[in-house]
Amino acid sequence: MSSTEVAARVRQLVGEMVPSGPREVGTADRLIEDLGYNSVTMIELALVLEVEFDLQDMAGEEAMDLVTVGDIETTIARLATAG
Amino acid sequence: MTVTDDHVVDILDDGPEDAGPARAGRLPTPRALYDRWEKQQWSIAEVDVRRDRESWQQLRSFARGQLFEALAELEVGEVFVSRTLSGLVTHAPTDEDRLYLSTQVADEARHAQFFQDYLHLAVGEEQTVSESGTQDADSAYGRYFEPQLRASIDRVHELGGDRAAWHTAIVEYHLVTEGVLAAAALQSTRQLARRFELAALEEGLGNVARDESRHLTYGLAATRRLVDSGQADPVFEIYRSGVVLAARVLVNPAQKAVAPVLRPALVARAAQVSAQWHAARTRAVRQLRLIGLADRHQELAAAWDAACDRAMDEYAANWGVKHPVAVVAENA
Numbered sequence: 117m118s119s120t121e122v123a124a125r126v127r128q129l130v131g132e133m134v135p136s137g138p139r140e141v142g143t144a145d146r147l148i149e150d151l152g153y154n155s156v157t158m159i160e161l162a163l164v165l166e167v168e169f170d171l172q173d174m175a176g177e178e179a180m181d182l183v184t185v186g187d188i189e190t191t192i193a194r195l196a197t198a199g
Numbered sequence: 200m201t202v203t204d205d206h207v208v209d210i211l212d213d214g215p216e217d218a219g220p221a222r223a224g225r226l227p228t229p230r231a232l233y234d235r236w237e238k239q240q241w242s243i244a245e246v247d248v249r250r251d252r253e254s255w256q257q258l259r260s261f262a263r264g265q266l267f268e269a270l271a272e273l274e275v276g277e278v279f280v281s282r283t284l285s286g287l288v289t290h291a292p293t294d295e296d297r298l299y300l301s302t303q304v305a306d307e308a309r310h311a312q313f314f315q316d317y318l319h320l321a322v323g324e325e326q327t328v329s330e331s332g333t334q335d336a337d338s339a340y341g342r343y344f345e346p347q348l349r350a351s352i353d354r355v356h357e358l359g360g361d362r363a364a365w366h367t368a369i370v371e372y373h374l375v376t377e378g379v380l381a382a383a384a385l386q387s388t389r390q391l392a393r394r395f396e397l398a399a400l401e402e403g404l405g406n407v408a409r410d411e412s413r414h415l416t417y418g419l420a421a422t423r424r425l426v427d428s429g430q431a432d433p434v435f436e437i438y439r440s441g442v443v444l445a446a447r448v449l450v451n452p453a454q455k456a457v458a459p460v461l462r463p464a465l466v467a468r469a470a471q472v473s474a475q476w477h478a479a480r481t482r483a484v485r486q487l488r489l490i491g492l493a494d495r496h497q498e499l500a501a502a503w504d505a506a507c508d509r510a511m512d513e514y515a516a517n518w519g520v521k522h523p524v525a526v527v528a529e530n531a
Contacts, residue, residue: 154394155467155470155471156261156262156265156391156394156471157259158463158464158467159261159457159459159464159467160259160261160262161464162459162461162463162464162465163261165461171460182461182463
């Protein structure tokens with residue numbers, strides 16, 4: 117899967133899991149402020165992404181903020197291709 | 200910890216450890232709690248658990264799993280207490296205590312039935328953990344705390360209602376099971392019910408919490424009387440042991456914790472779990488004030504922290520990885 121395809125799939129999943137109901141989302145959308153994600157739905161989204169992209173243990177991975185949909189796209193693309 | 204106008208301790212109050220005055224001398228009598236019970240009746244039929252079924256089916260897996268786990272723990276605790284509390288009624292020190300405790304037996308039956316009905320009719324479970332008899336495997340309370348409480352109630356029977364044995368069971372039932380574990384579970388589960396618009400669950404948990412406030416108040420008053428009679432050290436030791444066990448229940452080293460790979464989600468999950476532990480720790484320490492043992496708060500807090508650390512070591516030994524809370528703490 118190319119990074120473009122990964123990004124598109126990430127946006128689709130993020131959009132499907134918006135707490136108020138599925139919607140189309142853009143790279144610049146902020147998860148909490150714009151899309152209404154909270155701690156529970158953030159964790160749920162992360163677990164779905166793990167399964168979708170077969171993410172493995174990330175020992176040593178630096179903590180970073182996932183503020184926007186684009187942040188997730190970038191992170192997942194890096195991790196998915198690193199495996 | 201809030202003491203209401205009629206001096207009942209609010210089990211869902213989540214103020215800081217040193218909140219509120221130590222007003223245990225004004226805690227109500229068993230008769231006053233009996234009168235309050237008559238005025239605070241509720242019914243499962245009126246709650247109508249079926250109205251949550253549609254909302255429950257729309258929950259995503261993580262939220263559903265979190266809520267289900269909490270409800271299963273509450274169901275196991277309530278069923279166990281409903282099966283065994285009558286031993287404390289039989290051996291109550293006075294008729295006034297016996298009459299009050301009889302109301303509590305009725306409450307616990309209603310609570311057990313509420314959680315079972317909810318799990319059957321709203322969640323859609325065919326069998327609850329208690330009904331399937333798998334509490335040793337499927338419940339942290341069943342695994343770690345129930346054996347201790349069962350031994351304590353057996354001891355009350357074996358010793359023909361020995362006062363010390365009876366008070367030990369009161370501390371374990373009322374102060375630890377209800378005042379620490381159930382209170383923390385009710386608080387966090389009710390927040391989730393509100394967040395996910397599970398109206399029947401929110402209403403039912405509110406009713407249960409109101410009942411538990413009376414139960415806790417009774418236990419605090421009974422224990423305070425024992426402390427005032429010169430039994431401070433043995434009471435503290437019983438309470439400390441129960442609280443240490445409660446910490447192990449919350450860490451639950453026998454169950455693999457949800458640990459997201461994405462670090463921000465892992466941090467969020469660890470924060471959720473830590474908040475639950477902290478709330479329970481705060482409750483445990485605050486109760487010391489109301490039973491006349493405020494001067495032992497540092498000792499109890501240290502015992503709690505050490506118990507959590509031991510349980511997390513046990514978790515690491517069981518699973519070959521550190522507990523998410525430990526992972527995040529190390530990288531903080």
